[in-house]
Amino acid sequence: MAGLAAGAWATPSPWGWLWLLVPLVVAASLLLCWRFGVWGVVTPVALQVGSMLASGPANPWLWWVPVTALSGAWMGLREEGGGPGSGHRAWMLLPLLVLAAALPWTPGYPTLVSRMQSMLDEGSRQRVEMLRQMGYDGERLQTAQHLGEESDALVRRALPFALPSLMFLWVAMLVTAGRVIAGRAAAWIRWPPLSDHPFANWRLPDGALWLFLAGLGLVLLGRPELMPTAWTLLAVPGIGFCLQGVAVVESLLLARGVPHAIIALTLLFVFVMALPVFLMTSACLGLSDVWLDFRRLESDVEAEPS
Numbered sequence: 001m002a003g004l005a006a007g008a009w010a011t012p013s014p015w016g017w018l019w020l021l022v023p024l025v026v027a028a029s030l031l032l033c034w035r036f037g038v039w040g041v042v043t044p045v046a047l048q049v050g051s052m053l054a055s056g057p058a059n060p061w062l063w064w065v066p067v068t069a070l071s072g073a074w075m076g077l078r079e080e081g082g083g084p085g086s087g088h089r090a091w092m093l094l095p096l097l098v099l100a101a102a103l104p105w106t107p108g109y110p111t112l113v114s115r116m117q118s119m120l121d122e123g124s125r126q127r128v129e130m131l132r133q134m135g136y137d138g139e140r141l142q143t144a145q146h147l148g149e150e151s152d153a154l155v156r157r158a159l160p161f162a163l164p165s166l167m168f169l170w171v172a173m174l175v176t177a178g179r180v181i182a183g184r185a186a187a188w189i190r191w192p193p194l195s196d197h198p199f200a201n202w203r204l205p206d207g208a209l210w211l212f213l214a215g216l217g218l219v220l221l222g223r224p225e226l227m228p229t230a231w232t233l234l235a236v237p238g239i240g241f242c243l244q245g246v247a248v249v250e251s252l253l254l255a256r257g258v259p260h261a262i263i264a265l266t267l268l269f270v271f272v273m274a275l276p277v278f279l280m281t282s283a284c285l286g287l288s289d290v291w292l293d294f295r296r297l298e299s300d301v302e303a304e305p306s
Contacts, residue, residue: 026178033076083195
């Protein structure tokens, strides 16, 4: 909670409130649906109606509160019977992805992009001032400033297309924090612990593949007005398949007795040293796992008599 409060303090208002509101409503929705079943869905519905009555539909930052509550309710409804697997739990963030993909079509999106660009400009000025304080001057300062300007220009061009995906990742992190809070609350009231499946079992449902293909198709259309939505539908499932590829590698290494620590250090080293190749390779491996299901094949081979 202290970390969430620090994030709320560092984030401009009103978006900073999401650091606190999202984890709390996710935890409440998860626990209520876990306890009362479908009646707990009243929570996200009430939040949706209340937010619309309180501020109207012109405040997109507030839309994330009922949508994340819906994801928390979905998790709570599936918690009985061992709970969902890690990949299926990620699929329960689908309402967030839908909102992120629709965000570029909202009236306030250009204003949001402008505010983000203004924050980048302010950060650039602070970076130049910090370099001066560190003793940079003359040609050395000009070179560093030129490199920073080139990087900032690239970020400005990519920001309108990448912002929905970045928003999704940020809010997904807050949903995860809400699930952690729900687990602590369940332990405090002496409920059973929340389900916790190993990352090596991560496998996305087939619906994620259709979202990925839809994003790819929109990108290939090349319509400028569709690009923010297209890249969101392409990038977010792509990250999920990248994680699935990593889970396949971890599962195969664990099956051969490699310790968790060695696996983590090896993957971290490859990630740092070959980031683009690592992402592309793991995403391709995750996509191929949709059809081949490497972990099932491995178990079938081990089960065959020698």
